[in-house]
Amino acid sequence: MPTPQRTSLAEIVAAGREVLESGGPGRVTMQAVAERVGVRPPSLYKRVRDREALLTLIAAATLQELQERLAAQDSLAGMAHAYRNFAHERPEGFRLLSTRSASAEDLARASAPVLAAARAAVGEADALEAARFMTAWLTGFISMELAGAFRLGGDLDRAFAYGIDRVSAALAG
């Protein structure tokens, strides 16, 4: 007589993301996640290899959501704001992305929207480098902002707008 399933992989990953945002990666224990989905810790191992794998799944889900947000934009400036808004909504998830590397497919998919916008802005030949330039600045700005590295005064919204302006100028030149 099979026991009925009491949870699912999707539910486990979703619970992991919630725990992550509410308390940081240290709080993402098998116990906390199991409790949240209403199961005992050992049961998680039926769907997830180990804690490491769970964190990787959480990162992948986060990257996918980010990619969907970016794909809904059509300009580099729009994407920049979507990117930053996402990071403010899910700071822990955003940070997790820089810790664990995505699969080649997920990476390519997430890069596509920015690459397309870069192609439209600077042409085929320089699209890759332009996309990297933009993404690097964006990632750096946001991660420094989240880490509290911008405490020398000034308005961060204005600094962000200044940066977008400078990136556009750099790519146009």
Add this chain to the structure above:
Amino acid sequence: MPTPQRTSLAEIVAAGREVLESGGPGRVTMQAVAERVGVRPPSLYKRVRDREALLTLIAAATLQELQERLAAQDSLAGMAHAYRNFAHERPEGFRLLSTRSASAEDLARASAPVLAAARAAVGEADALEAARFMTAWLTGFISMELAGAFRLGGDLDRAFAYGIDRVSAALAG
């Protein structure tokens, strides 16, 4: 009869940095660090409040070394290369910096060299935003490089040079 000191705070932090680089933050256990300095784990608590505090001390020492490297340069391009070289030498330490926020003093000290170079390049009025722009791009590029996020082809050294060029152009414009 006092027992002689068998270690010191500096030695503990240095040992922690070594363990960090050789195995990532997960390997920085009180046991591993204690063993490296030749002491039992409970003895570490005489000099360090807890593991969290040890990681913060490791980050502070890393930031100080980075600051010294930057201060030895006088151009923004020179600093960019020094920054990247440092990150390649101590990838785990570099990553740790984005996780834990520095004290206001350490942050100000580490920012000073870049700020001075930015002032020389664009003048007093825009120095802060220019320094932020430069640092954001640099931090983003390097952390993406370390995270393996640049796997769409192309030469990374060339992409880095392209970026420095674009940053300079953006700040000049």
Add this chain to the structure above:
DNA sequence: ACCTGAACACCGTTCAAGT
């Protein structure tokens, strides 16, 4: 098939007892 309690290893941390 999936779920669970029991068990084990490992780590952070405290503390009383040693020198």
Add this chain to the structure above:
DNA sequence: ACCTGAACACCGTTCAAGT
């Protein structure tokens, strides 16, 4: 004063036994 062994709590993980 500083160091240590012993002890405790907590977590990841495995596995045999339940349904």
